[in-house]
Amino acid sequence: MASLQLSVPNIVGSRFKRRPVRCAVERQDLFNRIAPVYDNLNDLLSLGQHRIWKRMAVSWSGAKPGDSVLDLCCGSGDLTFLMSEKVGSYGRVKGLDFSKEQLSIASSRQYFLSKACYNNIEWVEGDALDLPFSNGYFDAITMGYGLRNVVDKRQAMREMFRVLKPGSRVSILDFNKTTQLLTAMFQEWMIDNVVVPTATVYGLAKEYQYLKTSIKEFLTGEELEKLALEVGFSKARHYEIGGGLMGNLVATR
Ligand SMILES: C/C(=C\Cc1cc(O)c2ccccc2c1O)CCC[C@H](C)CCC[C@H](C)CCCC(C)C
């Protein structure tokens, strides 16, 4: 088990080849700020349901024992740990994120959760828009609640296509920009009347208000499928889950 230095987590060095744009720096700062409460608020505000949605995303990725896989925008590592269990000790998992604080939480969790297979995880501080990996490197990719947060969704999709092996899949879980009026109204009501008031207790109101604007600016399931096909994926299908509140795009290279 890698020795953990809590102050300096076992993260591979920064692999930024270009400076993130201002908007990306603002998002980087946002996720650094919410890192200490992120996991607990996800459990509380989704009544633990997000763990089911994440397991579905990992299953859809097609990851199997011995694979080399990537969890993009890994944050505190929820999907990274699930992918680690899926590929086992002979597999390899890279969890990439540009938030040092999120990666620090992930690295600490790896140490305290201390499952043998978690030795197969490498944490990488990097940019989803400029991945530090070779073409055709991964057997599967997951991206949980990341695509909505990157400043250039097309570039992120291009990079996922580039680093995937032919015939392999990417599984992208996020909020669903639903076209169902009642679902949209419920989603917005929950954010306004439950999520943001709860986050306010932690002094994070504006960070969680961002959820609403980011969903409004996101792509619908149909638009996500179209984007995946445009960048070169051979197949793309968006599944609505969680009563339509969430969605998962599965695309095959
Ligand atoms: C795991 C979830 C969200 C992750 C997440 C993604 C972001 O882009 C953020 C941006 C800014 C701040 C926080 C996040 C963030 O946490 C989904 C579940 C957690 C949500 C915060 C709760 C959403 C509530 C649903 C709209 C309604 C749930 C109804 C029912 C209890 C299942």
Ligand SMILES: C[S@@+](CC[C@H](N)C(=O)[O-])C[C@H]1O[C@@H](n2cnc3c(N)ncnc32)[C@H](O)[C@@H]1O
């Ligand atoms: C909502 S969190 C999702 C974390 C985790 N995947 C999960 O499902 O809980 C979004 C993550 O994306 C990261 N992120 C956003 N834009 C990024 C980029 N361009 N490169 C790398 N990470 C990015 C943030 O730092 C944050 O940790």
